[in-house]
Amino acid sequence: MTDQQHAPLAPARHAHILAALVRDGIVRVSQLTEELGVAPVTLRRDLQQLEEEGHLERVHGGAVPVAAAAPVDAAQPATGGAIAVLVPSLAYYWPGVFRGMEAEAQRRGLRLVLRGASYELQDERPVLERLVASDDIRGLIVAPNPDAAHAQDVVQWLASSDIPSVFVERDAVVLPGREPVESVTTDHAFGAVLAARHLAELGHRRLGLIVSRDSPTGRKVVRGWAAACEELELGPDAHFESLIPDRNVPGFTSAVNTAIDTALEKGVTGLLVHPDPAAMAFIDIALNRGLAVPEDLSVIAYDDEVAQLFTPALTAISPPRGAVGAAAVDLLARRLADPSRPVHRVTLSPTLHARESTAPAR
Secondary structure: OOHHHHOOOHHHHHHHHHHHHHHHOOEEHHHHHHHHOOOHHHHHHHHHHHHHOOOOEEEOOEEEOHHHHOOOOOOOOOOOOEEEEEEOOOOOOHHHHHHHHHHHHHHHOOEEEEEEOOOOOOOOHHHHHHHHOOOOEEEEEEOOOOOOOOHHHHHHHHHHOOOOEEEEOOOOEEOOOOEEOOEEEEOHHHHHHHHHHHHHHOOOOOEEEEEEOOOOOHHHHHHHHHHHHHHOOOOHHHEEEEEEOOOOOOOHHHHHHHHHHHHHHHOOOEEEEEOHHHHHHHHHHHHHOOOOOOOOOEEEEEOOOOHHHOOOOOEEEEOOHHHHHHHHHHHHHHHHHOOOOOOOEEEEOOEEEOOOOOOOOO
16 A cells, blocks of 8 residues: 555545644745655645635745734835844754744744754853854844843843844843833743643642743743642642753653652643653653553653654644744844834744543543
C-alpha cells in the first residue's frame, strides 16, 4: 500500500490544518505536505474549501487566519521599510512567533530582519546596535534575556533610543520611574490555571508542578499555579512545586527522580511539566521506574511545541505563538503611525489541548 493510501482523510486533514493555524498563526503548503504526506494539489483544494467555509484566508504558499488576513484599517496604513527582530532562539518556540510576525508584516508591506541571540548572551546591545545601524530599520521587536546582568541596561538603551520598540513575551519597566514598556505577552500564569483546572476536573486532588528553573516563562507559570491551588482549595499537603535544571545540564535526571519521589510520597496523580522536552524526559524516567502514563500519573506539558509528537500524545498548554507575533508587529506599526499614542501592553490567553497523557484519576 502506498503512502498516499495511508494519508489522512479530508476531515482529519482539515482538523490538522486548523489546529496548526491556531498554534502558529500561519500554515504553508510545503510544511503541510511533509506533515500529512499528501500532494500539494490536494492541500490547495483543502485550503480553498476551508477558505470558502470562512475558516481561513489563502496567501501565497499557504494560509493565515481570517482576522490576520483582513485588509489593514485605513487609519493604520502600511508603513513600509523594515522591522528588526531579536529573539533568543531560532529553533524552539520562537519560529511560531516569527511566522505570525511574518504574516502581519507582509500584510502591512513591511520587511522583517531576523536575528537570534542565545540565552547565554549577557548583553544584547551590540547586536541591537548593529541592527539599527541600517538606515532602513524603522523599529525593533525584541525578547531580551531578563536574567542577564545587563538586562536593565538593554531596557534603558532601548528607551533612550529614537527607534520605537516592542517587547515580545517579556515584561519590562524603565527605571527610575518604572514606566512600562510596550509589549505583547502570553498570560502564562493563566496557562497554569488552565492546567490545574483540567486535572481537577478529571478528579485529581493532589497535584504537582515541575518547571525548568532557567525558563523566563517559568516564574509566571509558578505564580499561576499558586493561584490555581488556592482557587481549588488545595492545602500544602495536596500539592508541590519543583524547580529542575535544563535537561542538557548535569543533575537533570537526579532532579526528576527526586520530583517523582516527592509525587509518590504525597500521592500526587496529576502533574504540569514545563517545557515540552522536560515533560517528555520526565515521562521516560517515570516509565523506566514502572509507572504508567496516564494510569498512574496524568501529565500536562507546557508549550505545546512538540507535545503532540510524543507517545502518548501529551495534553498541553499552548501559547498563541502566531497571534503573539502578529500582535507585536501590529503594535509597532501603530506606534510608527502615531508616536504620541499611549503605551500599550497586550496580553493573550493560551489554550489547553487535551490528548492522551491525561485521564480521570483512579
